[in-house]
Amino acid sequence: MLAYIVRRLLYAIPILIGVNLITFALFFIVNTPDDMARMQLGIKRVTPEAIEKWKAERGYDKPLFINSAAPGLSTVTETIFFEKSARMFVGEFGRAEDGRDIAREIGARMGPSLAIALPTFILGLFVTVSLALILAFFRATAFDFWGVVLCVAAMSISGLFYIIGGQYLIAKVWKLVPISGFGDGLDAWRFLILPVFIGVLSGIGSSTRWYRTIFLEEVSKDYVRTARAKGLPETIVFFRHILRNALIPILTGVVVVIPLLFMGSLLTESFFGIPGLGSYTIDAIQAQDFAVVRSMVFIGSVLYIVGLILTDISYTLVDPRIRFS
């Protein structure tokens, strides 16, 4: 088992290097630092000196890969690639446009992001699996049919509508909760309730439908027929046999998104004014803060790869056949 995990971890390294190279190419080769400087400075203030100063302040004035002017090992380290890209592997992300340390900012913003994303995830999973179970239990009835129709309709509604509509109705018209903002400690729950509710609501359509098909696949398997042939009542067949077996693909399937919960949700956080990583990313995109966007791309990929490894591990825990093959 340990050897398996180590092998998976080693396999992640080339992928991370690939991600790093792609982001580097995207940010420094597609456009030269000069182009970025011109964009950031605006048309009015562009002078050759201003561009040089902008680049020097951010360390973009060095060569891309090989600095032949520097002595010894620093021919490789005194370059944009090493300083801006390779250093991300050790968690050094540099500074944002406003001069703050990106790594520290990320650390401070993970908490609020998780405070929204984790309850949304757990509650959403519980609600959608329960709904899917009910639909699958009443399969091939009018109830199931209209349930699926509702699911398709719900997944055809834009996520923006859930947020804008929900915020308007619940916070502005009914005044049940504050419209936006975030509080410290236990006081935060008032601000969390609405984003979590809307997050759960907007995921219901597609997830319920997807889990329903997983349940239905399970229903047609042989062990179900055996259980019925034994004379077990349908409720026992369903809630003891089918539910347990269907939870395996459902739970192993959602493992991959768990690490990504740290990243928060772009839309929810920006609409509700939550100081998490999602709103940080959106602000950076809108302010064209390339250093922050680059760091978020890298962190997102690391978290996704962690998710993949966790998925593999959870598969081997559930199904020993994979471990030994």
Next chain:
Amino acid sequence: MMGFQIVVLWSDVLVWLLLASGIGVGVLIARSPPLLAAWRRVGASRAGMASATVLLAFLCVGLLDSLHYRVALDGKPGDKTQYAIEVLSVLDALVGPLRTENEKTYSAPFATHLYAKETVDRPGLGTVREFPRLKFGGAHLDDPATLADDVGVTAFRSVALVTLGWLALAGVVALRCGGWRAVWRGETAFAWNAVLATLAVILLVLVPLFALAGQYHVFGTDKVGQDVLYQIFKSVRTALIIGLVTTLVMLPVAVLLGIVAGYFRGWVDDLIQYLYTVLNSIPGVLLIAAAVLMMQVVIDSHPEWFATAAERADLRLLALCFILGITSWTGLCRLLRGETLKLRELEYIQAAQAFGVSNWRIILRHILPNLMHIVIIALVMDFSGLVLAEAVLSYVGIGVDPTMTSFGTMINNARMELGREPVVWWSLVAAFSAMFILVLAANLFADAVRDAFDPRVA
């Protein structure tokens, strides 16, 4: 007769190319019995055909909006003709007044007065603050109180017209398909009853809307006084291009790499798997954000590439399609690789190899046709997701050009309006409803196609 110059935007080329290849594929399908049978099953599905009718209506709007031209400016005879900087489309010409009749600012649907009060000089009364009459909306009415009557009469006339036209059409269908009862009860091979019913609903909504749009702003006007109905029409093309061109862009890459990886295995397979795992590990929105930010820098540093603002917006739209395509081919590629791995072990492929048929010929003749159902299902399934994604991306500020009308830019411009007193709801509601109808139709159609092509899923 005013002169005009035809403008061919790159996205127009792709749209018409797409239509041509769609027709071409249709001809090919008609020759292949299994595919034809699958499409017949789609044709028999009532939900599928009803949604197809809706999609077709959207497609017509999009196609009309994809024929562009520039009007010649009036100049002295003998001078070299100058053309207007504004690029128009056939749709603009058809809906004429909707585009030009702009109010000062917000006005509610069917309003005769502006949303905001203004200070007006009234002879005899001095200056008063009141809601001024609209310049165009309901301007033909002497007394705004007669609005309901006027709307009612126009609506009734157009409904009567629609009923006549629809009855004639239904009569033709009934004659050709063995009688009214057969059509009504759904006994025809093709789901005519669903098509006719949907058509009735579409006509009953669209024709009165059009009849009224000449005199009123049926969906109101936005902040700068532009008609919301017109914006909805213009958004359709953007949504269709995002939904269709993106898949078209990524399709050849995904199909080629997927089949090659599955068929040849070995180091080719490792390389392709590595490539898509790397691309897949970057969260989609972030990769798109990074790529779009970089594209903006490229576009801003080369203003000389674009003759008109429309061309710049158009190229940006296509670039967005490419970026979305690059980030979304991995899923299909993996599916195709897995399926090819299974197919290449089958007897008929091994027999072909034993006969010495070349690898590329085997791929083309024996593997590709057996993967078509996966490709078609992916194509229709991706569409709705891409339309929804466009709105989110435009909201974040990494979507289409801000000058290009799309559902996303409409929502983005209107997002503060719910905070006003009284509430300005019509832009948002119109954009969300139009998007909902398009996406719902696409989802239902995708389900019908999947059911017909993939017998495994019940």
